[in-house]
Amino acid sequence: MPTTPPPPLAGGTTGPAALRPLLDTVLTALHEGATLRDGPLPAGGPDTVAPRTRAAAHPLIPDHGTGPHHALATLVTALAAGAADPAHPHCTAHLHTPPLALAAAADLAASALNPSMDSWDQAPAASALEADLTTTLAAEIYPHTPSPDAVITTGGTEANQLALLLARERHGPVQTICGANAHHSIARAAWLLGLPAPITLPTPHGTLDPTALANALTEHPRPHLVIATAGTTDTGAIDPLDTIADLCTTHGAELHIDAAYGGPLLLSPTHRTLLHGLHRAHSVTLDLHKLGWQPASAGLLAVPDHHHLTPLHHHAPYLNAGDDTEAGLPDLLGRSLRTTRRPDALKIAVTLHALGRDGLADLIDRTITTAHHLADLITTTPGLDLYQRPTISTVLFRPTGATDHTVATIRRTLLNRGHAVLGRTHTAGHLWFKATLLNPHTTPHDLRTLLDLVTHATTELLTPTTHPTESDTPR
DSSP states (O other), X not given: OXXXXXXXXXXXXXXXXXXXXXXXXXXXXXXXXXXXXXXXXXXXXXXXXHHHHHHHHOSSSOSSOOOHHHHHHHHHHHHHHTOOOTTSTTBOSSSOOOOOHHHHHHHXXXXXXXXXXXXXXXXXXXXXXXXXXXXXXXXXXXXXXXXXXXXXXXXXXXXXXXXXXXXXXXXXXXXXXXXXXXXXXXXXXXXXXXXXXXXXXXXXXXXXXXXXXXXHHHHSOSOEEXXXXXXXXXXXXXXXXXXXXXXXXXXXXXXXXXXXXXXGGGGOTXXXXXXXXXGGSSEEEEETTTTTOOOSOOEEEEESSGGGGGGGOOOOHHHHOHHHHHTTOOOOXXXXXXXXXXXXXXXXXXXXHHHHHHHHHHHHHHHHHHHXXXXXXXXXXXXXXXXXXXXXXXXXXXXXXXXXXXXXHHHHHHHHHXXXXXXXXXXXXXXXXXXXXXXXXXXXXXXXHHHHHHHXXXXXXXXXXXXXXXXXXXX
């Protein structure tokens, strides 16, 4: 028989005492790793980061364990030192949010308690909290319907897939119609569900064109599922939702709105008008690990009536036996296509409860104001061109007269030096830098420094006597 006791557990009355010293080790390691990194991402690119990380973790399965504190200190420090940190103001490439500290703390509690959201007897309180949260958020989207509902998803991709699935179950093999600005998950969902390939309409101005949509609805046989986007991944643009809803009503089409990015604007009195018409959709994707500052994952699919979710019902006797359901135990299997899933409702509920409407609105408004400030700086900086004023918090810009190759090279140079994480997108015939601003702590000085990094790298690249390489790694 083993002579040493097994490692302590995270739950129960003794779990918190076991966690406390481990958390101190983790927090110290996070700080040390960030200090070692000293920027938005590690310098040196993949050829430097991968060997360094592997060396810290080797061997992953030693013959004799190193102990919890050593393992946590070593691997968390390595991960933090090698992270792309969305909390750094120059990490702006993607819809990759810096999570709020309180949401991360709530996520720790979810991990320690480990409710599994597939049966009530695994998640008594968590299932009640999730039910209240989903109906509350659905009512924000559908304020005029008596019984709106939502299910929690891993993000926009899963929510979009569920939207197509529910439309298929209502109408058979629906023909999806979307713009070229739609998220890539739409085409993938149609493929996974055996639906016809989406009819993809050109969006030369970044949004779905109502005239092109009307023509497509007229030319192609029903049933139709139109996909509109409220916050595209390339520019943050929002389709004309009300006009699209009018066309869907006229042609008898269903409407799904992918508001994974822009949906939280509903919580801002200043900016919610950008989403006018959202409530007219048959389903809406919402993603709070974008403009909601949640640790991933925190997505939802909302519908105007809870009966629309009936096709998701599934029976497994060991999880939702009929007599248990009749006796009053909630049936959770119809809340997702997944079986085991985390209580992601907790961190969202904690955030909403802690900050309230005004607190969330302030974060959203601050972030959008920051994006407009960056746009102002770009327009007054010689040698930089702005694509257009930001709709939400995405700002596109490029060096004046630069080739697409130059833009791509500058971006990789900044990545490899560990100086900045900028995205890239091709629109209006050019490749652009994409700054997706999601950090409400970003200052005007941070933005000015970011532009200075870009202009300095541009000058280096275009000055014949310098010849910098992407692998240069000055700090």
